[in-house]
Structure formats: C-alpha cells, structure tokens
Amino acid sequence: MKELLPEETIISSELFREQMVMMVKSEHILKVCEIAKNDPELAFDFLSFVAGVDRYPSTPRFEIVYQLYSIKKNHRFRIKCRLEEPTEGLPRIDSVVAVWPTADWHERETAEMFGIVFNNHPDPRKLLLPDHWKVYPLRKDFPLEGSETETPDLPQ
C-alpha cells in the first residue's frame, strides 16, 4: 500500500501479525512524515507516539519508532529509522514537531532516555529526569538499579 508513494527513502518493509512496519533512511524522516501526513490516500493526521529502541550490542544501535494513525481512514502504520552511534557526540535525527506538534514531549522523553538529539526541536529541555543527570537510563548498558555517582538525588 505504502510502497507506491514515497520515493527511494525506503530501506525495507515488514509485516508481522497484520501490522505493517517500514524502515526508512533517517536523513529523510522529515520528508517521509510530511508525505504520510499530507497525502490524501495516507492522511496520517494522528501521531500515537515516538519511541526510541536500543539494540545494543548490535549495530546500528538505535531505532526511532513513529506510530501513526489516520482518523479519516481508520488505519495504522509504523515508521522506523535506524541510527548509528557516532564515534563522538550523540546520534542525531530531525524533529517531526513541525509535522505533528504532539511529537514535542515524546521526542523530549526519547532524547533524555536514549541520548538522541532531535535537530530543530523547539524545546529541547529534559522532561521527566532531573536536570543534573548526565546519563541515559533506557540504554541497555545502563544498570537497572541506577548508580550512586551518576544518578544522585540532588545536584553534587
């Protein structure tokens, strides 16, 4: 259904238990999302969530998931992007807040939990975690019980 519309931005698509997932190139995510929202056939006017996935130790390490819904057409769809971990700094991807304003808080949560920078995000502050934490708790290499030095209750 979806293969016809966007151009060569697609890497692969997969069907599992009647749910369609499409992997797209991360540099084209904004373009893909704009088409998904504005194309009259797709009309994905509702973004359910944006989530991060850490596939450590396999590479590419990160995935960003966009779960879409069309109220007009009553269909759901999932877009995914893979992100390499760069040798220095944090992985980056374009923000989709301009397409769906609801992505704002979802992207802020993903950013602080996985350490992913969303380019052009209007409000890149932390959302749930304390400002003085410099760690990314939902990464697989972060211990479940936290750490006394890295996640203190109060700023040191």
Place this chain on the structure above:
Amino acid sequence: MSTQAPLTNTAREEILELNLGPHHPSTHGVFRAIVELDGEIVVNVTPHLGYLHRGFEKTCENKHYHQVIPLTERCDYMGASSNSLAYCLCVEKIIDVEAPERAQVIRVIMAELSRIFSHLFWLGTHAHDVGAMTPLFYTLREREEIMNLFELVAGGRLMPNYLRIGGLNKDLEVGFLERLKAFTDTFDERIDDYETLLTKNAIYVDRTKGVGILPLDDAIKLGASGPMVRASGLAWDIRKSQPYCGYDQYEFDIPVETGCDVYSRYLVRVQEMRQSNRILKQAIRKLPDGPIIARKAGVIFPPQEEIYTRMESLIHHFMLVVEGMKPPAGEYYQCIESPRGELGCYLISDGSSNPMRLKWRAPAFVNLESLALMSRGRFFADLIAILSSIDIVLAEVDR
C-alpha cells in the same frame, strides 16, 4: 487603615511566575507547573514532570512477560484493568493466542467497571476543584461498591491484577454476578442524581462553560484522545473503530459534544458512564460458560487444579516460573480505549523471556500536552478547572 501606594506602570507590567504544585490537592498528584501570570490572567504554563517517574519501561525490560502484568496496573491505578488488558492483548497477539469467549466477556466487564470507577472519581474530584463539595461523597459511595466487586473477584480493591496472558487468573466468585446486576440496576438512577447536582447548576455551568477551549484541529495535532476529542466533536472511540475483546458485539453509542470546553468534557464522561452501564448489562446477559484461559503448553500457565494432579502441568508451571515464556521475535502495537483515551502498548520481542522494549503510550501524558494551549488568556482559577478536566493520573503521566 493604611492606603496602599498606587501601582507604578512597571509593577503593573511585570509577569509573576508562580509555582503550582507538586504538593497541592488540586493538581491530582505530584504535578508541578510554572505558571506565568499577568495579574490574574495566565500568560503561559510550563509543566515540570517526573516527580513520580519510576522507570516503568526499564523495569519491564528486566521482568518475565507474566511478571509485567501487575506493573502495568500501577501506571493508571484509576483504570487498573484497562492497563493489564492492553498489555495482555498485545502479548497474546505476539504469541498468537486468543482468550476464550468467557474470558473476553469478563474482561469487558472488568474494563467497563474500571471506566465507571475512574469517571466516578474524576467526577467527584473535578466538581470539588470548582467548588462543589457534595458530588464527591455520592460518587465515592458507588466507587466503593465497585471496589467491593473487585475485591470479591480478585482480592485487590484498587488494582485487581486479575487478567492473565491468555485469559484470567480464576473464574468469577459465586455471587459476583448478582451483586454486579444489583449495581447496574441502580446505577442509571445514581447518574441522574449526580446530574441534578451539576448539569444545570448555575455556579458549575458558569465555572466550566466556555472555559478551556480546545478546538478539534488542535486536539488532533496535539495527539489528544478519549473524552478530550469527543468533547471537541469527534466521534472516535477505539472500541468502535478497531474493536478488541468482542466490543463489536455490544450495542453502545459514542457520546459526542461540540462545546470543546470543560463543560462538554463533563457531559461526555457522564454519558460514557451510562454507556458503560449499558455494556455491563449486556455482558451479564451474554456471559457464556466455558474455560477462562487459553491452553498453550509452555506459554500460558496451566489451570491451578491441574498443577496438583498432572505431572506435565507441574513441569510447565515450574518452567514458566523459572525461565519465563519465550515468544517469537516480532513486534506489535495494541491500543485500547482506556478511561482517558488511546492507551497503547508497543512491545518488541527478541525471542528471549524478557521484553526487548516496552513502550507505554499513556493517554494522560499526551492529553496533558494541550494544557498550555487551553489555559492561556484565562483566569488562574480556570486553570485548575481545565487541569482537572484533562483527568490526569500522574502515575501514568510519569510512568
């Protein structure tokens, strides 16, 4: 008597930053916001979340699939069974199992009781926030009866932890259906009582009508769902649009209002309680006999009595407790209509006995995003009414 010096223009123009919460009863939990005020008018609201963040998603990644169920109920403790329903449906899809007919109907009963339970408490506290103290006592009376029903069926009063992957923990207790029937028979009249207290109450209508306007366009852009969009004129209910648990076999309407304000949200939720009661009555009538949990060795727990009598069942039970079950690798997104809106569970399985990733799409978290838009330009007192009309549960917002 001393007279105050007249305000200078600079003092008049200064924006006051007020810290609201996190410990304040009107914020319904540990919600904190920085409110910028120009006199009594709200200029901007900046929510600061995370006071109840417990790392739910991280914890789930370190638990077996069956162990996650009680954790999900601690997200939205006001509609506890809705949470475990979303999670169980999602896992059942991945392992390709369907709950038996009887379990499906009982699940609907539990989900609709949770909806009434949540809306009752919302109604009482919301009315209290805008100055009407009486409704709270009446709504708590009916809520108490629902808690008694939960206790009867599962033991837990607030979080029953009754659903299991593939079905239910155990069958209904003797006498449950009679008590449920007595509840549903009187509940419609009880809703009439609440309505006499509020629907045409001049003070209540003054405080809520035209307050907290959320146009449908903005509601969709901001991802609002549930009663929030239905009060803005969109007849969207996941129970109708993408039915689960056999909701397509029940007769009920989607209450819609077009006022886009706090009063419309009140009307929608009251009507939803009536519709839930309608569903409950049908569920009691159609409840079939049969098993309450699906059978799949090595994936779903065998029934309790078999563990004591059959060797294979004992072994399967032991292995499930020690090693957990290993679903096939894959991913699924299951969403349901919770009391607050689209409650979604996105689960990635990598074939091991722990979820690789579990993302909880909490409706209260997303609905809260529209708070700033709704309260700008309104009085500070309206902000409290607007906040309570969103019906947030902070445990779900922060997870």
